[in-house]
Every structure is written in C-alpha cells, then in structure tokens.
C-alpha cells in the first residue's frame with residue numbers, strides 16, 4: 190500500500206486523543222507544537238498531562254469514549270493500551286470519515302505519524318508505511334546529524350528575501366542558481382557559525398553583487414588520513430554540495446566516493462619526485478572554477494593547515510576576493526597515533542608533542558635540532574621515508590638517546606596499515622628492512638614503546654619480538670621475523 194504524504198495545518202482545530210499515558214503525552218506534546226486544540230480522554234493522566242489540563246492548555250474528558258465526540262474533531266488519536274478500545278475508536282472514526290491514528294497499529298490507522306526532522310519552518314518527514322518503523326527512525330537519526338540546525342534560520346532568511354530575489358532574477362534558471370549559492374555558500378556558513386546578522390548582510394551583498402555576475406566560492410577541506418569514517422560531518426556536507434573537487438593524490442578513493450556524484454573531480458596531487466600540478470597551477474585552477482561561479486572543494490589529506498600549504502592557498506584566494514571557508518581534518522599525526530595505540534602525550538613519558546617536517550634540505554637546516562633532541566617529548570615527523578637516515582644522525586648528534594623508541598606508521602588508518610617499531614639507534618635500518626613506503630609517519634619518543642601493548646588496529650607491530658607480544662597480550666600472535674640482509678646493511682652504512 191502506498192501512502193499519500195501530507196502536511197496538515199492543525200492550528201486551532203480540535204483533535205481528540207484517547208488515552209492518558211506516556212504515549213498519549215508524547216503525541217499531545219507534538220500536537221500542541223502545531224497549536225492544535227487538544228482534548229484528552231482518560232480517567233487517569235500522567236503528571237505532565239495533569240499540568241497541561243490545570244494550565245488550560247488541553248481539555249480532559251474522564252468518562253468512557255463516546256462516538257458522538259467525533260462530530261466536532263478533525264483528527265483522532267487512539268493511544269490506549271486496550272486494543273478493543275482502540276479498535277472501537279478506529280471503527281467509529283472511519284464511519285464519520287475522520288482520520289485516525291492508532292498508536293503502534295498500522296492496520297487500524299488511516300493516517301500515520303512520520304518520523305520528523307524539525308528545522309522549522311523546514312520539516313522533513315519519513316514514513317515506512319508502518320512496515321519498518323525502526324528503519325525510518327534510523328534514517329531520521331542519520332539525517333538529524335547531516336542537516337545543520339541553522340537550516341531553519343536559512344529558510345526564514347530566504348523567505349524574507351523571496352520577493353526581491355524574484356524581481357532581480359525573473360529567469361527561473363538564474364533564480365535557482367542564486368538560491369543554490371545562498372543555501373550552500375558563505376551565507377549558510379555564517380548561519381552555521383551562529384552569526385545571523387552577518388549572514389543577512391552577506392545575503393544582501395550577494396543580491397547586490399548578483400547584478401554584476403555570479404561568484405563562486407572555495408571550501409578548503411581536510412579529508413583526514415584515509416579512513417572515510419574520520420571525515421567530519423561538515424566535510425561530508427561540503428563534498429555533497431561541491432560542483433568541482435580539486436583533490437590531492439593522498440586522498441583515498443573511499444573519501445571521494447562520498448562526494449556528489451556529478452561533481453567534477455580533478456586530481457592535483459603531488460607524488461614524490463613527480464609533481465602533477467605546481468602550486469601556481471593549483472591556484473590558477475581554484476581561481477578559474479570559482480570565477481565561473483562554481484562551488485569548489487579543495488580537498489587535502491589530513492588537515493589543510495598542517496604541512497598542507499593551506500595557508501598559501503587562502504592568501505591567494507583572499508588576494509583575489511574569492512570567498513572561502515576552512516573545514517579542519519584529522520591530521521596524520523593524530524590519526525596514526527590513535528590507530529597505532531601510541532598516545533602522543535602521557536603523564537609518565539611526554540609532556541609535549543611537536544609536529545615536524547624534514548622533507549627537504551632547507552627545512553632540515555632551519556630545524557632546532559638541539560630542542561628536538563630533548564627527552565620527555567614526542568616528535569611526530571611528516572616526511573618522505575628517504576630522509577630517516579639524516580633525521581636519525583642529527584638527533585643522535587644532538588644527544589637524543591639511541592634507545593629512544595619509535596613507531597613508524599605506514600598507511601595509517603587504512604586497511605593496509607603497517608607499524609614498524611624499534612629504537613632511534615636502528616631507525617633507518619628497520620625502515621629499510623621492512624621496505625616502508627610513503628605515506629608514513631614517524632612517532633619518536635618514550636610513548637612509542639606503547640605501540641606493542643596498546644596497538645589495536647591491523648597487524649601487530651613489526652619489530653616487537655614474539656616474546657614481547659606474548660607477554661603483552663598473553664597469547665601467541667606470531668610475528669614473522671624478517672632477516673636483515675647483509676647488502677641492505679652495507680647500503681645503510683655507506684649512507
């Protein structure tokens with residue numbers, strides 16, 4: 190059976206609710222929200238219902254249900270725990286052609302109450318026709334998290350501008366374009382930030398600017414380390430609204446799959462040694478698409494402001510007066526630490542953590558190695574694996590103990606994640622032995638030793654002995670011992 194969806198104006202219209210328990214109370218609360226004139230029919234009421242009766246917000250009939258009451262009501266709800274009473278109410282309502290809802294009884298009901306997402310004046314209602322109410326509820330929860338609470342304010346703001354928008358854009362397609370940018374651009378963002386006055390001003394400005402041609406916008410989005418589950422809700426929303434997505438190579442396919450189907454995807458990734466697009470080229474693309482009035486998402490691995498050149502891109506956009514937003518992402522250090530079971534700080538081991546990169550000569554020369562070599566701090570090093578030898582040598586030179594533990598996390602948070610552990614003294618050697626490849630993140634410091642006991646994701650760390658792991662986990666998770674080849678060692682020692 191297919192239901193016909195309907196939104197009903199109940200304000201000042203009489204509705205009868207038979208039953209005075211918790212379920213009736215819930216129904217009545219919703220009816221009062223719609224300003225219905227409610228009469229409750231039950232000898233006993235919940236304390237809340239009693240209060241409403243006392244305050245005159247609802248009326249009460251104590252005597253047994255009578256069919257002639259139905260003559261003056263628009264709707265009736267049967268919410269008693271007695272099936273016979275419910276059936277009587279339903280039958281008499283049917284005879285009088287009054288719509289009836291029998292709680293938890295789709296068969297007896299002639300109208301259903303949907304699961305609702307309330308963003309007044311916007312209402313989203315979901316029904317499974319009584320077949321799968323739990324599925325409808327689940328869907329409601331999902332949408333609840335997906336749809337920002339500021340949507341109601343957005344609808345109200347748009348309603349206030351409606352006449353003027355219609356006057357400025359007599360053409361339907363142009364009008365739709367303007368509404369789209371209003372609903373997904375900076376105006377919506379300002380409302381999400383709880384700044385209604387600024388949002389109204391931005392909407393006015395957009396309306397004024399519209400005369401001179403439409404303007405696009407850029408959202409700089411952090412995609413996290415790879416696991417799509419680590420995207421933020423806001424990132425998901427931006428991906429759903431994008432016309433164009435400029436993404437790095439590091440952004441996983443699982444994340445891109447969540448983007449709007451018909452969004453244009455452009456890979457501008459840089460691969461070690463093999464730059465697809467220069468930074469200037471990326472800037473030019475951003476400008477070109479935004480100027481064409483598109484909503485551009487610039488999608489970067491991890492967080493856009495951590496070794497991501499996000500700052501440079503914003504400076505460029507600002508200089509060209511393109512509106513932008515930034516959505517933070519979970520940076521590799523934070524994600525890899527979590528997925529390797531390495532707390533970046535720990536009361537007993539490390540009171541501070543540094544995010545470091547040493548991927549080229551100039552960044553290495555400007556680092557304060559003496560400070561980096563200090564104890565009781567954690568280093569999270571973003572870099573190519575090729576630089577590990579230099580890093581090891583410099584830290585040892587500046588006095589960090591060769592026994593300092595490390596965890597090297599390759600493909601953190603992804604199904605193929607690998608963790609290699611060891612000590613600063615054998616860092617480059619272990620990376621080579623296990624052929625660690627980019628992307629990999631190094632965590633160096635006392636906390637890194639915890640990877641072998643607290644690790645929980647993927648295979649156990651490579652490098653811990655079978656002994657360590659058995660002690661820690663009390664079982665025999667076998668670890669393949671990897672023989673160190675003499676030619677590999679020779680290569681390391683030659684540098």
Ligand code: SAH
Nearest residue numbers: 491492495497520521571572601628629630
């Ligand atoms: N903006 C990104 C970092 C870009 S620099 C962020 O916030 O994470 C690229 C470096 O990040 C890589 O060389 C590697 O060191 C690290 N990285 C990124 N994703 C990673 C992952 N899934 N696992 C391990 N390291 C990662």
